[in-house]
Amino acid sequence: MASVNPPRGMRDFLPAEKARRERVLAVIRDRYRAHGFDEIETPVMEEYSRLHAGIGGDNEKLAYNVLKRGLDADAIRAAADDPAALTDLGLRYDLTVPLARFYASHRAELPAVFRAIQVAPVWRAERPQKGRYRQFMQADIDIMGDASPRAEAELIVATLDAVDALGLEGATVRINDRRVLDWMLDSFGFTPEERPSVLITIDKLDKIGPDGVIRELGERGATPHAVDEFYGFLHRPPLLEYDPYGERPIRSVLPEGAPDDVVSDLVAIGDAVSAARAGDLRIPLAFDPFLVRGMGYYTGTIFELAHPSVDYSLGGGGRYDGMIGRFLGQDVPAVGFSIGFERLVDLIGQSDENHERAVVLVHDRDVPLEELLALKAELTREGLRVRLDQRTKNLKALLERAAADGYTSFATVAGGTARGDLQIKQLA
């Protein structure tokens, strides 16, 4: 007999946890809508070829693939050396590939600058481990059709607003630009060919520290004089917080000669986010010249949502101007910010304020059913949430259970009790 547990790495949500998750999602959706974003939905499945076109990076290997319907023995045997022939669909592993497909399909029906919300599950067949699930929620916002830094500024301000509304204090958005990274590595003397492998090493900076990075670059055989140049730079203070009352000398943390257009975009984004958060003592935005982000499709700005209490990111994103073109045959600028909902919801803990008026009607066994249902109907019409519980010997346990389930009051019902007789009492 099959297990009664959910499949490995996946979770059931009981009422209290489900309600808490929905409350958090409602806050995120509400703030994103306030900032002019619109929610869309795509099917959980996409065509296999779409999911395995090289855009999804390492996630492509983790995709759940769906068996073709109606395969016969010959077709299966013929697929022995080509398992992809067994499948035509897969479950999405992110919300970016489906969004690009959606946009290419519906562009004519969408505004010129389209601000999308997607709050939906994705699936990855990862090795299960603490805090990592095979089905998990992502909350993404993306702006398509705006090549200007206005898009980045809107994404960052909306994300910070959602984080604030959830009561998470002390979060910071780190920002960098792939073009800064590329230029920097060029200027140190790394070759274009070794750039991807050098970036993979730099991405580990938070985990292995500056000396670890230098050691690994040496072991990988990176150009020695470039590693030396990089060494000197790596020991400067890397994070530059935007300071609303002072200067924002982004150039001061970069090697000399950084490209003007990229630096001025980063300054403009910082100024705009600072202006939107006028009055804050601390602008929760920091320039981090070592921020890499794993995905290969980023073409410009990249960002990450960080919090001092955890050493992993709570979300991230960036500009991917090239991707839509692969679907549409015509380039469309695009930039997105994805919140890692599962990590966030764990971090904000039990912000469990339940303001519902909810009453348990504890009724004797012999109360006629029609009296019970009439009473319940009257109370729901008054705007209450109502549960019927037949009285048990241990009334105290029954009421404790009701309180744990979120009920705030109770009343006892005997035969003949009318609405006017009902004594509604607060639950402890």
Place this chain on the structure above:
Amino acid sequence: MASVNPPRGMRDFLPAEKARRERVLAVIRDRYRAHGFDEIETPVMEEYSRLHAGIGGDNEKLAYNVLKRGLDADAIRAAADDPAALTDLGLRYDLTVPLARFYASHRAELPAVFRAIQVAPVWRAERPQKGRYRQFMQADIDIMGDASPRAEAELIVATLDAVDALGLEGATVRINDRRVLDWMLDSFGFTPEERPSVLITIDKLDKIGPDGVIRELGERGATPHAVDEFYGFLHRPPLLEYDPYGERPIRSVLPEGAPDDVVSDLVAIGDAVSAARAGDLRIPLAFDPFLVRGMGYYTGTIFELAHPSVDYSLGGGGRYDGMIGRFLGQDVPAVGFSIGFERLVDLIGQSDENHERAVVLVHDRDVPLEELLALKAELTREGLRVRLDQRTKNLKALLERAAADGYTSFATVAGGTARGDLQIKQLA
């Protein structure tokens, strides 16, 4: 290159339609919560063996199965004559099988009488046709642990309340009991062996009419004298609406000798639903002795949500006291009512009342980004929904588009415009 359309039989939802669907779902969830039900969530995938244990009826054949990860050529070849060996998981085709699994897994953490809400998508690889989708939403409520008609009455009242709250007038719940059907077929003289096939024919009554049913029973070789008996009964008026001001002679539409316990449960449910809807001119509940419902797992009451404007049902359910026992090894009474969300949402049409305060800021190209973001932030803090649109030559078209997207007002922004200067005007 893969198509940019969603996979066959599945749909993308653009902002207006997504918002409408979410509003309808919010109403359903709200009413179900008011009636004391609690939402839960299970993963979209279940173990293959769980989905193919014979509980799902015909839907099992329509399941999407997920390819095992890491299959090698030998494993694939070995599966040629046993395709089930290629798969370990599948997408759920209903919400009842996962609920039974969930309940068996978490029973100790749930109240003695557990009232569950599930509002979630299911997947079936059906031949695509108008109004039938391969991914679609179901909205189910179920009560586990209550063998009394209180459960049926609560389900029906909650469902009717949700339907009312959606503004759908004229809906009716039809009710019957599998035990009535079984007894009736026995009393006509059908044998227990031919019962399933006779029920399949009776289920077509709405489509092929009484004469069609009698003809098909004959063609199927059903016991001739039983068909004759049935013929006389079939031409009586079949539906009996519960009448709040008169008698409710359920026996009057049944052959003589119907079992007392079943009839008295049906009467109790009718009385309770009538009491909950006291004041209604018409009680939207009707006894239908020919109602069958397809699923094999029903053991008692069965019901269907009908509407005069359509000849298909908008939802249905029934009592399935045997199912949990197959998971738990111990019987638990259970009864559920499922709304066919896609059919309902099509039927209620554009009840598109948008009461949001939403403003489009039409800005000149040269307004500094920090001014734009500061203005936007101020307005979102005031509780408005705000979209930035750069002015285009055709302002009229821009504003029409904004109105179509749900925005209710607009203001133009030039360089140096402060909150106090902003003239917010209604959109036509």
